[in-house]
Amino acid sequence: DSGVTQTPKHLITATGQRVTLRCSPRSGDLSVYWYQQSLDQGLQFLIQYYNGEERAKGNILERFSAQQFPDLHSELNLSSLELGDSALYFCASRPGGQQSSPLHFGNGTRLTVT
Amino acid sequence: AQKVTQAQTEISVVEKEDVTLDCVYETRDTTYYLFWYKQPPSGELVFLIRRNSFDEQNEISGRYSWNFQKSTSSFNFTITASQVVDSAVYFCALSEATRAGGTSYGKLTFGQGTILTVHP
Numbered sequence: 001d002s003g004v005t006q007t008p009k010h011l012i013t014a015t016g017q018r019v020t021l022r023c024s025p026r027s028g029d030l031s032v033y034w035y036q037q038s039l040d041q042g043l044q045f046l047i048q049y050y051n052g053e054e055r056a057k058g059n060i061l062e063r064f065s066a067q068q069f070p071d072l073h074s075e076l077n078l079s080s081l082e083l084g085d086s087a088l089y090f091c092a093s094r095p096g097g098q099q100s101s102p103l104h105f106g107n108g109t110r111l112t113v114t
Numbered sequence: 115a116q117k118v119t120q121a122q123t124e125i126s127v128v129e130k131e132d133v134t135l136d137c138v139y140e141t142r143d144t145t146y147y148l149f150w151y152k153q154p155p156s157g158e159l160v161f162l163i164r165r166n167s168f169d170e171q172n173e174i175s176g177r178y179s180w181n182f183q184k185s186t187s188s189f190n191f192t193i194t195a196s197q198v199v200d201s202a203v204y205f206c207a208l209s210e211a212t213r214a215g216g217t218s219y220g221k222l223t224f225g226q227g228t229i230l231t232v233h234p
Contacts, residue, residue, distance in 0.1 A: 002158070002160075002161075031220070033221060033222075042224060042225075042226045042227060043205065043224040043227075045221045045222070045223070048220075048221055056221055058221065088157065090159060092159075094220070098220055099145075099146065099147050099209035099210060099220040100147050100164070100166065100209070101220075102149055102161040102164050103161070103222055104161060105151075105158065105159035105160075105161075106158075107157065107158045108157055108158065108159075110157075
């Protein structure tokens with residue numbers, strides 16, 4: 001158990017809808033990272049937050065947004081969903097932003113857009 | 115830009131065989147960290163090992179060993195006497211330097227992964 005909790009585990013929704021994925025980092029970890037894993041793109045970095053502030057952005061679509069709350073949990077919002085958004089979304093955390101620490105991943109949220 | 119290449123898409127072995135997973139990386143940073151992760155069929159990503167760029171000492175941990183060669187920018191992973199439970203997707207990853215300004219903040223860049231299937 002990595003200590004990172006993601007909910008829900010599975011999500012099935014229709015095109016055009018909006019969903020929210022939730023992540024609770026390991027106790028004490030200030031940095032949260034979101035990754036998308038799809039069959040054709042592999043593991044793609046979306047966005048990172050550190051202690052409530054956005055720190056780095058990857059290939060995140062404008063339809064996607066995220067935030068980190070004062071209690072350090074994070075939410076990833078996906079809107080105007082398309083079939084191609086179907087993927088496994090991972091949240092990961094580490095104590096700070098330092099490159100030496102491994103990222104500890106949650107079990108992921110599997111999103112299916114129909 | 116940082117890049118990680120795992121040239122082997124799929125590897126299939128029979129139990130008890132040794133297997134090596136290859137990883138080649140590109141970076142301009144002089145200080146960097148390399149990682150291996152395992153993703154079993156259940157889907158979670160499990161951290162296996164971390165190596166920093168100034169420590170080329172290879173390591174053995176049980177049936178696992180890692181070979182880091184800075185001269186060839188490679189960080190290979192070997193499983194000795196493979197078991198069915200080793201069947202998983204293995205990812206090599208490179209940690210970018212921590213930079214201000216939002217361009218990078220220690221994010222991991224992953225390779226495409228190698229699917230390892232160990233048959234009984």
